[in-house]
Amino acid sequence: MYPTPRQPARVLRYVRLVPAALIVAGMALSAVTPPHLTFTPLFVAPPVLAAPVMTLRGTVYTGLAALLASALLAFTGRTALTGQEVITFLTVLTVSGLALLTNRIVAQRDQWVASARGVAEIVQRAVVPEPPNRAGSLLVAARYRAAQRDTLIGGDLYAVRDTPYGVRLLVGDVRGKGLGATEMVSVILGTFREAAEYEEELGTLCTRLQAAVEREKRTRGAIDPQEEFATAVVVEVPRAPPHELRMINLGHPPPLLLPGDAPARYLEVSDPQLPLGLMELSGWTGCPQTFPFPPGAQLLLYTDGVSEARDGRGIFFDPALALDEEEFGNPQELLDRLVSDVLRYTGGRLNDDMALLAVSRATAGNPGAANR
Template sequence: MRTRDPGAGWWRLYPAVPGALLAVGGLLDFVTPPHVTLTPFYVAAPIAAAPVLSLWATGIYGVLATLLVVVEMLRIAPIGAEATIKVGTVTSMGLFALLLNRMLSRRDERVASARRIAETVQRAVVPEPPGRVGRLRVAARYRAAQRNALIGGDLYSVRETPHGVRMLVGDVRGKGLGATEVVAVLLGAFREAAESEAELGAVASRMEDTLLRERRNRPDLESNEGFTTAVLVELPDDPPLRLRMINRGHPPPVLLHPGGQARYLSGDAALPLGLRELDGHRDRATTATFPPGAHLLLYTDGLSEARDRDGVFYDPLERLRGRRFATPRVLLDWVLADVRRHAGGGLKDDLAVLAVQHPVPNGQAVVLS
């Protein structure tokens, strides 16, 4: 069976439709008078099979439909031109269903290939970070939406700098190559500023300066609605480990303590990057303790805006509360599986997730509260 977005429950039942059409047609053929034609049921079966089933399955339904209409015609005596036309109609529609199946299969192959290329480009622009940065364990994931093959604007980066470990998760408004260019500009600015700027707020300002300058100098740069949401986090090396965070219009990170307690890290309200002319806000970092054994989860809105069949948004805080994870990799594997279950198996938007853990030093007890 060819793949389809499994988000809608009714679609999972659709592959049974062709068989049901043949069964209903065959049943009615034996309980209705000979002059009642059941040809539409037989024509519909292979056509219904073509978009979702394999070429062989579509062909089998076409053959079964033709045999059933032949049986129907044998009940009518004498067999005349009308019977020949009906058999020919069902046969030709079966052949058309095979052609339709091949056309749709080739289209799906092209879309799948384009999606693979898009994900490859995304990984080249936004490489996965190493498993350990400084004293922190790190894991990151990017998942493309199923409904399109456009390159997304999600980005993340983790770097060890003279000022501690600094990390970024962001989401460029828009998709396609234009969004990818903005991602490259912002990541380049972050990597440079993270090394040289002593204050986290200065890193955010440098990123915004670079974005606005490049937009002025390059008219082709993505400017549709012109902004990027982002959250920047800094973890200095000085014990006890405390994090500093600046949020520019992005979904709040989740701090998951080793005992399972979880909370959002909410900072000063600030506009996304690229909207400086609307507000002269000066970035002020929010601080929080990051105890041994704790995880920090950063994500894009592809996670928090995933909906179930009733339209309820995915709430990472509620889903994570009371849970414990050994490593960031295990945490992200669980989150991605959980959001897919919540959304019925299909994601409607790209998502990027980044998790870091403060490992417990050897011999130190974990504080669960």
């Protein structure tokens, strides 16, 4: 069984109870201990803890509760009013004021992060748009899952084109993150969308992608050209029988075929090529390899955010093992299950982005699917 993922919302709910618990503990300890003992930290800490996790109103109430508790102990306590009790009250008052300031700073930061994330999401969807839920005879589903909550822009990509030569699929991963990787993603996808419509041979299509990456590297003047590359898998599903697919793998994790009536298996090519941007270093053959793709089968293409996901022991996630002997009504159900499995396996912590693309042949009983 996979470990249960963390639930930050539930943890945060418990954390919000700590300030009240500290105030109650301070009052109780003050009532049962000798008068010379003070518990100032138990009244100072609650506003500090409340500031980053509560609303402004919650922080105000926490500060007032701490002030009221310290005032009760100071003015209606067991002995006459002492300088120490006055100092405690003033300390709580000062810290409560600082807590309100901290709360406002945290709130403004959260607003900025939310705005930045919204912009990043718009940019990501503009560069890597969702494919249609159907291409030719194939049902299609795609998913992009960022590793970090506040960082959506990355170097993972996918694309689907219904061309005169069949449905062509692309999944890739540009080395690096940020705007530089996003620019390279835009170049690769732009070239793929145009070349997939006109290049009859899959190998020629990959050559066009390689040329585009090399041109972009020269334009940018990369310090070390060998440090800029993109792994990719390019697949073509012909329109007419026999039911098969053709594939070229450019240094990318192998796709996973789920036949439905047989164990899931990786489509390993016998002649893997170097990634885009490095193909000139090897003997580029440009010859795709053919695999059966029967009706009822599903094909999963993914980036290394899936295959390199690890559990607490450092063991890599195996999508074939996780999805084997499972039945999915459409590609969307497959991706729902896969994302859920990866998050359970890693405890909700992703080390890299995941770009997922799944396709299956449409049948009379399953004519369409919806993307999310």
